[in-house]
Amino acid sequence: MYPNMNKSEMPSAPPTYLESVGSAPIGFTTPMYPSPSVPPMYQPVPPSYPTSNTNQPNQVVIVQQNPPLARTPVQMICPACKSQIISTIQEDTTPSAYLCCALTYFTSCCLCSCLPFCMDAFKMVHHTCPQCKTFLGTYKP
Numbered sequence: 524m525y526p527n528m529n530k531s532e533m534p535s536a537p538p539t540y541l542e543s544v545g546s547a548p549i550g551f552t553t554p555m556y557p558s559p560s561v562p563p564m565y566q567p568v569p570p571s572y573p574t575s576n577t578n579q580p581n582q583v584v585i586v587q588q589n590p591p592l593a594r595t596p597v598q599m600i601c602p603a604c605k606s607q608i609i610s611t612i613q614e615d616t617t618p619s620a621y622l623c624c625a626l627t628y629f630t631s632c633c634l635c636s637c638l639p640f641c642m643d644a645f646k647m648v649h650h651t652c653p654q655c656k657t658f659l660g661t662y663k664p
């Protein structure tokens with residue numbers, strides 16, 4: 524049908540801009556302007572968050588603080604039955620008294636070995652609740 528059709532006469536793509544104009548301007552260089560948009564001393568400042576303590580009042584947790592255990596009965600609030608009680612004490616001899624007794628027995632005399640049992644430093648006091656019989660703690664000197 525088209526026997527004389529020559530493909531060379533029909534370029535597949537139109538010529539580009541550079542091909543049609545020539546070549547890009549080689550001598551064009553960007554002038555060395557000092558870039559005014561960027562300050563040289565620019566330093567990123569981190570955002571300062573306000574302290575959260577100033578906004579909210581301090582939440583004071585009121586805890587019923589029992590007095591520290593002593594050698595004598597202590598008036599306190601039982602943590603188990605939540606009642607105002609005076610603790611029942613029960614004195615006991617610490618295990619260190621027996622150890623000290625044995626050491627004193629072998630090192631010194633027999634009479635001195637009984638001293639740890641007489642000294643208050645080797646007495647510990649167990650505090651219990653008189654109502655619910657809950658063990659409250661042990662006072663150790």
Ligand SMILES: [Zn+2]
Nearest residue numbers: 601604652655
């Ligand atoms: Zn109690």
